[in-house]
Amino acid sequence: MKRRTWEADFTQVDYPRLVQGGVDGGFWTLFVSQGPRTPAGHAAARDNALKIAVRIREMVARNSEFFELATRAEDAQRIAQSGKQVVYLSMENGYPIGHDLTLLQTFYDLGVRMLGPVHFANNDLADSATDTKGPEHHGLSDLGKQVVAECNRLGIVLDASHASDDVLRQLLELSATPLILSHSGCKAVYAHARNIDDDLLRALAAKGGVIQMNAFSAYVAPLKIDTDRNQALQALMAKFGGRSALTTPEKYADYVRARAGIERQFPMPLASFDQFMEHVLHALKVAGPDHVGFSGDFDGGGGVEGLMDVTTMPRITERILSAGYSPEDVEKFWSGNMLRVLRAAETQAHRAMEQRSGAPIR
Numbered sequence: 001m002k003r004r005t006w007e008a009d010f011t012q013v014d015y016p017r018l019v020q021g022g023v024d025g026g027f028w029t030l031f032v033s034q035g036p037r038t039p040a041g042h043a044a045a046r047d048n049a050l051k052i053a054v055r056i057r058e059m060v061a062r063n064s065e066f067f068e069l070a071t072r073a074e075d076a077q078r079i080a081q082s083g084k085q086v087v088y089l090s091m092e093n094g095y096p097i098g099h100d101l102t103l104l105q106t107f108y109d110l111g112v113r114m115l116g117p118v119h120f121a122n123n124d125l126a127d128s129a130t131d132t133k134g135p136e137h138h139g140l141s142d143l144g145k146q147v148v149a150e151c152n153r154l155g156i157v158l159d160a161s162h163a164s165d166d167v168l169r170q171l172l173e174l175s176a177t178p179l180i181l182s183h184s185g186c187k188a189v190y191a192h193a194r195n196i197d198d199d200l201l202r203a204l205a206a207k208g209g210v211i212q213m214n215a216f217s218a219y220v221a222p223l224k225i226d227t228d229r230n231q232a233l234q235a236l237m238a239k240f241g242g243r244s245a246l247t248t249p250e251k252y253a254d255y256v257r258a259r260a261g262i263e264r265q266f267p268m269p270l271a272s273f274d275q276f277m278e279h280v281l282h283a284l285k286v287a288g289p290d291h292v293g294f295s296g297d298f299d300g301g302g303g304v305e306g307l308m309d310v311t312t313m314p315r316i317t318e319r320i321l322s323a324g325y326s327p328e329d330v331e332k333f334w335s336g337n338m339l340r341v342l343r344a345a346e347t348q349a350h351r352a353m354e355q356r357s358g359a360p361i362r
């Protein structure tokens with residue numbers, strides 16, 4: 001399988017690099033950006049998410065000696081020990097659900113085990129941490145609350161990473177199972193809306209949840225916003241219709257050439273590795289080693305200096321060990337904590353099913 005590099009084509013994840021970085025697997029996300037909140041917009045988002053799910057599943061099926069789909073917490077160890085990549089599915093943004101809660105079952109059946117209700121802008125389910133218009137529902141909408149109950153019923157972990165603080169507070173109250181912040185940071189280190197304060201971090205941990213530290217530079221440290229770069233990248237995306245539209249080698253080469261021009265003209269402002277580690281060590285201090293994990297947000301805009309693709313992940317382990325944490329702690333950061341949260345969602349779903357049927361289910 002082809003090994004790419006960030007320098008050559010601005011990608012951060014592929015099979016050879018996952019292996020080189022000692023990464024056994026992770027969540028592949030069905031990400032659909034927030035669009036118009038209309039019946040047509042919701043239908044298009046639903047179709048898009050279904051297509052992404054099918055595309056990931058086809059990729060796994062075509063490369064079954066390298067990848068395997070995981071749907072339960074217990075799958076991870078078995079698949080990793082067989083030498084394959086563990087592929088869990090998640091959804092970043094609940095927008096594709098529209099107003100049709102039955103779609104949660106559909107996506108669950110396709111393998112989705114984690115859902116973030118909202119992305120960079122408010123939607124019909126919840127308020128975003130970063131919507132410039134401010135809060136709309138002051139947390140979850142009524143529909144969003146029904147999504148929480150349905151996720152608990154099915155065994156889908158709720159992800160409050162892009163959600164507003166009010167949403168996180170309400171999720172902590174409403175969800176029958178622990179939450180995840182799939183890629184977030186600490187407000188105490190950098191007071192950005194995408195990061196959470198120590199009180200919320202403690203509340204998350206008290207309910208058994210996990211924060212996975214984000215390596216997205218603009219949320220790690222205060223950087224000068226390069227509007228020229230952002231505009232150039234937006235124009236590039238508009239021209240090519242996003243990475244998923246790069247369906248031929250020619251289109252891909254054209255995109256890479258155009259992107260390289262932008263990178264030369266307006267280099268990406270990056271936070272430092274030390275600034276990223278400040279978030280990690282702070283979260284560890286406040287929440288404790290049972291409640292912290294990692295996320296690069298790779299191929300999603302992530303990356304800090306010296307941590308630009310999956311091959312660089314061992315740097316984090318090195319730094320954690322030299323900060324005095326044990327190899328057992330390190331194992332929890334990389335997988336144990338997340339799998340515990342997933343297992344809790346499964347157990348709750350199983351228990352709910354038994355209660356409904358009135359008989360033990362094996």
Ligand SMILES: [Zn+2]
Pocket residue numbers: 092162183297300
């Ligand atoms: Zn994100």
